[in-house]
Amino acid sequence: MSYLPYAVAAWICLVGIAGIATSRNLIQLAICLTVTQSSSYVLLLSVGYVRHGKAPIFVGTKLGTTAVDPVVQALTLTDIVVSVAVIALILALALDAHRLSGTVDPDHIADISG
Amino acid sequence: MLLTTLVPLQAVAFGLVALGAPLVVLTRDPLRQALVNGIYGVSLVCLFVVLEAPDPALSMLAVSGIGYPLVILAAVARVRGHERAKDDEKR
Amino acid sequence: MSRRVRLLLLGPALLGLGALLAWAIAGLPAFGDYRGPYGFVLNRLVVPLRHTTNVVMGVNFDVRGIDTMGEEFILYAAVVGVTLLLRDETRSRQAERRTQRFRNDTVRLVGIGMVGAGLLIGLWLIAFGYVTPGGGFQGGVVAAGAIVLLYLVGNHRDYRPFRNEHVLDPLEAVGTGGYVVVGLAALVSGTAFLTNLFGFGTPGLLRSGGSIPVLNWASAIAVTVAILLLFAEFLETYIVPLEPEDADS
Numbered sequence: 001m002s003y004l005p006y007a008v009a010a011w012i013c014l015v016g017i018a019g020i021a022t023s024r025n026l027i028q029l030a031i032c033l034t035v036t037q038s039s040s041y042v043l044l045l046s047v048g049y050v051r052h053g054k055a056p057i058f059v060g061t062k063l064g065t066t067a068v069d070p071v072v073q074a075l076t077l078t079d080i081v082v083s084v085a086v087i088a089l090i091l092a093l094a095l096d097a098h099r100l101s102g103t104v105d106p107d108h109i110a111d112i113s114g
Numbered sequence: 115m116l117l118t119t120l121v122p123l124q125a126v127a128f129g130l131v132a133l134g135a136p137l138v139v140l141t142r143d144p145l146r147q148a149l150v151n152g153i154y155g156v157s158l159v160c161l162f163v164v165l166e167a168p169d170p171a172l173s174m175l176a177v178s179g180i181g182y183p184l185v186i187l188a189a190v191a192r193v194r195g196h197e198r199a200k201d202d203e204k205r
Numbered sequence: 206m207s208r209r210v211r212l213l214l215l216g217p218a219l220l221g222l223g224a225l226l227a228w229a230i231a232g233l234p235a236f237g238d239y240r241g242p243y244g245f246v247l248n249r250l251v252v253p254l255r256h257t258t259n260v261v262m263g264v265n266f267d268v269r270g271i272d273t274m275g276e277e278f279i280l281y282a283a284v285v286g287v288t289l290l291l292r293d294e295t296r297s298r299q300a301e302r303r304t305q306r307f308r309n310d311t312v313r314l315v316g317i318g319m320v321g322a323g324l325l326i327g328l329w330l331i332a333f334g335y336v337t338p339g340g341g342f343q344g345g346v347v348a349a350g351a352i353v354l355l356y357l358v359g360n361h362r363d364y365r366p367f368r369n370e371h372v373l374d375p376l377e378a379v380g381t382g383g384y385v386v387v388g389l390a391a392l393v394s395g396t397a398f399l400t401n402l403f404g405f406g407t408p409g410l411l412r413s414g415g416s417i418p419v420l421n422w423a424s425a426i427a428v429t430v431a432i433l434l435l436f437a438e439f440l441e442t443y444i445v446p447l448e449p450e451d452a453d454s
Contacts, residue, residue: 002237003233003235003236004128006230006236007230010223010226012131012135013222016135017219019140021211021212021215024142027144027189027190028142030186031144031147031186032138035138035151035154038158045170046165046236048244049165049237050237054166055166055167057168057259057261059336063249067166067248068165068166068167069244070247070251070260070263070264071244071264071269073264074169074265074269077340077343078265078273080170080173080177081177081346082280083177084185084432084435086279088284092286092290092291095291098196102200104193172330172338172340173342173343176346179350181432184350184435184436185435185439188436188440192439
């Protein structure tokens with residue numbers, strides 16, 4: 001059971017990929033992509049956890065108390081905010097596809113001849 | 115590999131997140147899926163707090179409460195606006 | 206590839222990926238059994254060396270400052286991509302008049318209170334980012350959310366200054382480029398790129414961390430304006446029936 005956190009991260013990744021492959025709507029595809037991205041955050045933070053460790057903020061706590069890894073937290077927090085812009089780019093592509101072909105179904109976009 | 119290496123609070127947090135992900139994927143309407151994604155984001159915030167990570171928790175709170183609904187709802191509104199305009203043109 | 210073929214291929218592909226992930230996970234140390242020395246070294250050293258009590262911010266803007274610069278350029282590139290795809294200058298003038306104002310008074314009153322409170326909370330998160338949990342990225346999203354709330358509770362005329370591309374585009378460049386300029390200033394003064402130049406203060410106060418506050422505010426401006434730009438590009442007032450009072454505006 002000490003590998004449960006990593007198993008949860010792998011499960012979320014697989015669920016997200018299954019959602020992307022079976023989606024019928026490009027906007028729904030973008031949201032399933034956010035689920036897949038969240039699996040990487042769970043994995044990063046689980047790898048950096050130290051047993052009985054505190055948060056790596058030293059206001060009021062003495063220097064030298066055991067704290068969790070700060071590097072993975074730095075990676076995760078910038079990644080979360082940047083993913084908003086990336087999802088917006090994917091949604092903009094979906095809007096363009098809808099404007100040109102009249103549908104947001106990824107299976108039927110290619111049917112329209114240009 | 116005993117169960118004692120995971121504090122019960124952490125086990126519950128991981129279980130909620132593992133339960134929330136299929137729920138988000140299985141919702142088919144994009145508008146409703148945006149709402150379920152927001153709730154999944156709150157469960158992720160609880161998980162990050164339990165894992166002693168306040169900065170990623172703040173990021174996820176702001177993004178799942180403000181960032182994702184903003185872009186998703188704007189895209190859905192624009193798609194519906196186009197479809198409504200096209201229906202009006204046909205009539 | 207038709208949908209049925211794709212779904213048939215999905216099952217074995219997911220199984221293969223799952224097996225690969227399981228094999229990778231089996232090689233990891235157990236949960237909580239953190240071995241690597243880098244985390245412990247940073248937790249001991251960042252506060253005495255850089256005088257910031259938030260070690261994560263110290264790592265973000267000082268120890269691994271170049272990674273954050275890369276992330277900011279991902280944000281910038283995504284915003285440029287959205288702008289190229291969606292900005293259409295010919296149609297924006299005429300469609301702008303015909304919006305419907307949000308009518309419920311209670312919602313508007315609560316929303317107006319939330320705009321001010323949200324902006325204050327966002328600015329506080331940014332300003333004290335390297336002392337307590339927070340930072341430019343988180344506070345930037347909150348502040349941008351408070352400004353976008355103004356679109357919901359106010360008229361389209363109230364929100365027009367925040368949609369103005371001639372203001373938002375240079376501000377985004379200032380935020381992203383300011384980060385690079387601070388790094389180049391270190392290069393000019395003879396040390397390596399993004400070395401912490403200015404004097405450190407006392408940890409726990411606002412005046413600490415050297416060049417970390419400057420980088421913090423630059424990234425906060427970049428993130429806030431990026432979200433405002435994204436919303437402005439997605440915004441398109443489609444045609445709804447004209448209300449009599451809106452016709453005079």
